[in-house]
Amino acid sequence: MNVLELRNVTRKFNDFIAVDNMSLSIQKGEIFGLLGANGAGKSTTINMIASLLQITEGEIEILGKSITKHRKFAKMNVGIVPQDIAIYENLTASENIKFFAGLYGLRGSLLKQRVEEALEFVGLADKAKSFPKSFSGGMKRRLNIACAIAHRPKLLIMDEPTVGIDPQSRKHILESVKKLNEIGSTIIYTSHYMEEVEALCTNIAIVDHGKIIAKGSKENLKSLITDVKELWVEVKDPLYVNCESIEEIGGVKRASIEGNIIKIYSDVEIQNLNKIIQTLLKAEVEISSLEEKAPNLETVFLTLTGRNLRD
Numbered sequence: 001m002n003v004l005e006l007r008n009v010t011r012k013f014n015d016f017i018a019v020d021n022m023s024l025s026i027q028k029g030e031i032f033g034l035l036g037a038n039g040a041g042k043s044t045t046i047n048m049i050a051s052l053l054q055i056t057e058g059e060i061e062i063l064g065k066s067i068t069k070h071r072k073f074a075k076m077n078v079g080i081v082p083q084d085i086a087i088y089e090n091l092t093a094s095e096n097i098k099f100f101a102g103l104y105g106l107r108g109s110l111l112k113q114r115v116e117e118a119l120e121f122v123g124l125a126d127k128a129k130s131f132p133k134s135f136s137g138g139m140k141r142r143l144n145i146a147c148a149i150a151h152r153p154k155l156l157i158m159d160e161p162t163v164g165i166d167p168q169s170r171k172h173i174l175e176s177v178k179k180l181n182e183i184g185s186t187i188i189y190t191s192h193y194m195e196e197v198e199a200l201c202t203n204i205a206i207v208d209h210g211k212i213i214a215k216g217s218k219e220n221l222k223s224l225i226t227d228v229k230e231l232w233v234e235v236k237d238p239l240y241v242n243c244e245s246i247e248e249i250g251g252v253k254r255a256s257i258e259g260n261i262i263k264i265y266s267d268v269e270i271q272n273l274n275k276i277i278q279t280l281l282k283a284e285v286e287i288s289s290l291e292e293k294a295p296n297l298e299t300v301f302l303t304l305t306g307r308n309l310r311d
């Protein structure tokens with residue numbers, strides 16, 4: 001049985017369609033990545049799955065049961081780590097977890113035990129009695145995760161859980177996601193960080209304008225774009241680079257600059273390397289190195305949506 005099933009789900013805000021007739025199945029044991037640019041519809045989708053937002057049309061099932069007909073069952077089996085940290089500053093770490101786990105019906109000694117386990121799990125056991133105001137951003141995130149997992153949901157949704165945190169907390173969170181998955185949680189993970197999705201997720205859906213435009217394993221997705229090659233040109237002084245003039249070269253689909261590197265996406269069939277080099281040299285751009293990259297998820301995303309994830 002699938003842990004999650006979306007059937008033709010649509011969400012409108014007045015006339016605006018944020019999620020457009022989306023269908024999706026997620027099986028037990030997956031870490032499922034939702035990848036999309038700002039405004040693609042990821043949070044709206046996730047919030048409907050977590051029963052925080054009403055569905056306009058269509059149906060969502062958790063473990064085979066409709067979330068609108070079995071509200072309590074859906075709530076008990078889903079945990080969400082929201083994009084914006086949601087914890088109470090005037091409650092201690094342990095009281096915060098107790099409050100959220102209590103909402104799911106946990107009581108007494110079981111509640112106490114689960115609170116301790118959740119604190120231990122996120123590496124905050126020694127901060128049980130501390131108030132979040134003394135916490136770093138990363139520690140608050142970890143507490144937020146503890147609040148979402150104490151009731152042991154079968155499906156855990158994490159909405160960009162590593163945004164704006166220190167590297168140590170980020171590493172801790174990524175390891176926690178893997179560990180939670182190993183001990184039986186199915187996970188939906190959204191992120192702007194392609195490397196995270198590539199490293200963590202078993203399956204990935206690319207969302208654009210409220211629709212899933214591609215889904216599958218990393219390998220499946222990469223095999224979709226056999227017609228594009230990616231060239232990285234490292235230059236000494238990127239100020240002199242004019243991407244528009246590179247885009248005018250035959251076969252070039254897109255050129256952009258990140259730091260000292262010009263990333264050029266181009267038709268595999270067309271030999272244009274000489275022209276690219278000539279164009280740069282003519283503009284007196286000094287080239288430090290050239291490298292053709294194997295297709296990665298970023299290339300897939302860009303090719304399918306025509307935009308960068310962080311546009």
Ligand SMILES: Nc1ncnc2c1ncn2[C@@H]1O[C@H](COP(=O)(O)OP(=O)(O)OP(=O)(O)O)[C@@H](O)[C@H]1O
Pocket residue numbers: 013016018036037038039040041042043044045083
């Ligand atoms: N309450 C709302 N009222 C009106 N429009 C909304 C509302 N919530 C979201 N939207 C719109 O729906 C679209 C999808 O938003 P959503 O937050 O789901 O995107 P997202 O993929 O999660 O983006 P981000 O990565 O920025 O969180 C956006 O255009 C957004 O402006």
